[in-house]
Amino acid sequence: MSGPSEYQVALLVAIGTLGMLFLTGAIILFMVFYQKKMLQEQVNRQLLEMDHHTKMMEAVLESQELERKRVAADLHDSIGGMLSAIRVGLTTVGRQLPDPKGLEQQKKMLDDTIGSVRLISRELMPATLERFGLDHALKELCEQVQTTSLLTVHYEGQGEVDNISSNKQLMIFRIAQELVTNAVKHARATLIQVQLQIADELVLSVVDNGVGFDPEIYRAVNSSGRGLGLYNIENRVRLLGAKLDHQAGNHGMRIVLTMPL
Amino acid sequence: MSIEVFKWIVEISTAFTAVALILCLYKFSKRSLEVKLQAVAFLLSVMVALYVKIWEVQGAALNVPQNLYIVPYILLLLAMYDVAWKGRHRVLTVISTTVVCVFALGNFLFLQQDSFNSHTLVLGGVFVILHGVLYYYYLLVNLPVQKLGKLPMFWFNAGYLTYFGGSLFIFAAYVVEVFRDSLLLYWSIQNFLRIAQFILIIVGLCQDLRNIRLHSSLPSAH
Secondary structure (H helix, E strand, O other): OOOOOHHHHHHHHHHHHHHHHHHHHHHHHHHHHHHHHHHHHHHHHHHHHHHHHHHHHHHHHHHHHHHHHHHHHHHHHHHHHHHHHHHHHHHHHHHHOOOHHHHHHHHHHHHHHHHHHHHHHHHHOOHHHHHHOHHHHHHHHHHHHHHHHOOEEEEEEEOOOOOOOHHHHHHHHHHHHHHHHHHHHHOOOOEEEEEEEEOOEEEEEEEEOOOOOOHHHHHHHHHOOOOOHHHHHHHHHHHHOOEEEEEEOOOOEEEEEEEEO | OOHHHHHHHHHHHHHHHHHHHHHHHOOHHHOOHHHHHHHHHHHHHHHHHHHHHHHHHHOOOOHHHHHHHHHHHHHHHHHHHHHHOOOOOHHHHHHHHHHHHHHHHHHHHHHOOOOOOHHHHHHHHHHHHHHHHHHHHHHHHHOOOOOHHHOHHHHHHHHHHHHHHHHOOOOOHHHHHHOOOOHHHHHHHHHHHHHHHHHHHHHHHHHHHHHHHHHHHOOOOO
């Protein structure tokens, strides 16, 4: 029995060689396209995770705001109301006493307490923000801080806030509130300037003449769980789709929030 | 095909090997172990080519150095794959190495004593293809880079798969024995595949150099 002819073997070799080359090419092409697909899926997964994270953040901040609103309302309506009633009662009792001046000290303490309750309630949920908008709320915040901290706090506002949703206004207010509080608490400043400019974009700047701080150090402190201020600011900035710049100068700090409209 | 044309093709193939060797040796200390192992393999290849060129006219036995070259060449490639996938399939590499060594010795001593050790090359080729496919699988699972083209090993592997995949049937011993009359043609095809392999390897080596330049231009961490 004779073996295969030279032609048959040549054909076998040609088919085998071409087949192997085709297979190699197919493997390489499959690699390239499959890897691209995998990377695309990885990107999609990351986007989904980011989206989920954003929604979670939104929900956390929303529940935080709701809770603040509830506590503020309770403080104002319940405790504030009761304290006011006690104040009226004390005045009535005072009138019946032979020496009403003995109650003056208690009345003053009660007035201070009522004032503190109102202040805390307003800090928790500024009614001005809901009624008159961001510009007025920021102005009130600065006046309030100036009164309580004895620092000079300037406010300057330009532009209309009408086309910014109330949710966003609240978030911007919270950022400003946190930045001003930080300046008062940590910067050892004597002057704080808050500026709000609204044109093509919203620019909120908080400038102080204090000792300044390194945001990275604060971030590290936050990640260790010792503070949430900057973390909350960054979360709100992310939700607003805004940008926060820290510029440390020779004397103090300049923090600028820029949000496209 | 005339012997002159065949010799020209061999010369071109050797030139590509030499270019790849020079590219491997450039900035040698900064190169990865994969490239260093290939440098040794290419050096062996160039040395064998030079030996053949020098001694062929004097009638010396040309098969012996070529046969001796096959085993270290295959082993260097298998070692390169082992380095590339960080020893994850070392058992396979050790088994492949042992089988190739034992088979090559047996083949050299008993089966293909006087002729080119094509059986050894076929067996080694099968193991290289297996390692190459596994390397791509490793890439798919680990996704080490955003763009595969920026990974030198991707090109090296494409080169070896092209060469060993394409020449597998050509080197089958049966074919070599049957085609004694048309051997030049089949060796030429093998040389074309070798040229294609070296083009892909050179692309990978250039990419490796580009990566080195990119890393050295990055600012230091200190």
